[in-house]
Amino acid sequence: MSATPFQHTTVLLTEAIDSLVHTPDGVYVDGTFGRGGHSRALLARLSPKGRLVAIDRDVQAIEAATSGETRVSDPRFSIHHTSFAQLRDTLAEQGITRIDGLLLDLGVSSPQIDDPERGFSFRFDGPLDMRMDTTRGESAAEFLARADERHITEVIRDYGEERFALQIAKALVARRESGNPVRTTGELSKLVAGAVKTREAGQDPATRTFQALRIFVNAELEELEQGLNAAMDLLAPGARLVVISFHSLEDRIVKTFIARESKSVIDRRAPFAPEKPHRLKSIARIKPGEAEVRANPRARSAIMRVAERTDVGVAAGGPSAGPLPSRPASPRGTGRGTSADEGSK
Ligand SMILES: C[S@@+](CC[C@H](N)C(=O)[O-])C[C@H]1O[C@@H](n2cnc3c(N)ncnc32)[C@H](O)[C@@H]1O
Numbered sequence: 001m002s003a004t005p006f007q008h009t010t011v012l013l014t015e016a017i018d019s020l021v022h023t024p025d026g027v028y029v030d031g032t033f034g035r036g037g038h039s040r041a042l043l044a045r046l047s048p049k050g051r052l053v054a055i056d057r058d059v060q061a062i063e064a065a066t067s068g069e070t071r072v073s074d075p076r077f078s079i080h081h082t083s084f085a086q087l088r089d090t091l092a093e094q095g096i097t098r099i100d101g102l103l104l105d106l107g108v109s110s111p112q113i114d115d116p117e118r119g120f121s122f123r124f125d126g127p128l129d130m131r132m133d134t135t136r137g138e139s140a141a142e143f144l145a146r147a148d149e150r151h152i153t154e155v156i157r158d159y160g161e162e163r164f165a166l167q168i169a170k171a172l173v174a175r176r177e178s179g180n181p182v183r184t185t186g187e188l189s190k191l192v193a194g195a196v197k198t199r200e201a202g203q204d205p206a207t208r209t210f211q212a213l214r215i216f217v218n219a220e221l222e223e224l225e226q227g228l229n230a231a232m233d234l235l236a237p238g239a240r241l242v243v244i245s246f247h248s249l250e251d252r253i254v255k256t257f258i259a260r261e262s263k264s265v266i267d268r269r270a271p272f273a274p275e276k277p278h279r280l281k282s283i284a285r286i287k288p289g290e291a292e293v294r295a296n297p298r299a300r301s302a303i304m305r306v307a308e309r310t311d312v313g314v315a316a317g318g319p320s321a322g323p324l325p326s327r328p329a330s331p332r333g334t335g336r337g338t339s340a341d342e343g344s345k
Pocket of ligand 1: 008009010011031032033034035036037038039055056057058061082083084085105106107108109110132223224
């Protein structure tokens with residue numbers, strides 16, 4: 001199978017790589033490969049000794065990395081079909097216990113949004129799916145076909161910050177009870193447009209509902225928390241954590257996490273010594289410049305946060321990684337691992 005022809009324009013490309021790479025010989029993780037814009041730039045920055053482990057939960061992203069013209073053919077690179085929430089296990093299976101940097105460019109890629117078959121967008125009519133990993137889990141249509149009014153209201157209100165969540169949920173349940181549940185993106189956006197009474201300037205009335213269902217179906221916020229927690233055990237002292245968010249719910253999690261992990265601590269054995277930042281030191285908060293937003297409107301809501309791992313709480317350990325295995329094992333229960341050179345089809 002070949003990858004979809006849809007293109008993705010990478011957001012904050014140079015800024016992310018500049019922030020991430022501090023040792024060209026290091027082991028780096030791109031937890032959100034997408035179409036590999038960041039991964040390719042990262043490989044260009046690494047020395048022959050460097051190594052890049054990429055992850056994506058979308059089968060089409062894995063196909064883009066391993067087949068056809070978009071294939072990444074580099075012995076320093078491997079890609080794994082799994083979630084970044086499974087980071088620890090995925091890396092352990094590669095013999096990696098320490099990394100020098102982790103990049104998370106959150107959310108969906110343009111190929112996912114622009115393909116009507118994936119059901120992410122109200123701009124195209126297609127099946128109401130919205131799963132990033134189509135090999136598992138429940139689609140948005142399946143959720144709306146079984147959930148009660150209260151649950152649907154909570155999802156749309158909490159993940160979409162939608163004032164008309166109750167009205168939308170009522171309309172969805174009424175339609176379902178009349179024997180005609182929503183099955184397509186077109187049906188959902190029409191139903192939402194009828195239930196949302198006041199319009200936000202420049203925004204489709206379905207924007208918030210689509211965002212909410214996507215976040216819920218993919219457990220995006222829980223995944224993010226798990227990924228950040230897993231990173232703390234893996235980042236070596238001096239390693240960088242770089243996270244690009246596209247909405248306030250994600251950014252709030254990243255910001256709170258970095259703030260909590262950056263609180264200074266007093267060394268009890270040396271109470272008069274200067275306080276040390278805790279496990280992270282916050283380094284930067286970067287937004288795309290005007291030129292980037294003009295060229296790529298999808299960049300307008302991006303916020304990148306950068307933090308550096310301190311040496312607090314790092315167990316003394318050996319090297320971060322052994323040599324590249326000739327055949328990476330499949331991540332447990334999540335799919336497959338593929339080094340670039342064996343992925344050619
Ligand atoms: C914004 S795109 C990344 C684009 C990429 N940086 C590029 O330049 O091509 C986000 C990607 O992350 C993937 N993704 C989102 N959440 C994920 C998760 N929890 N685990 C693994 N991949 C995830 C999506 O499937 C999507 O392909």
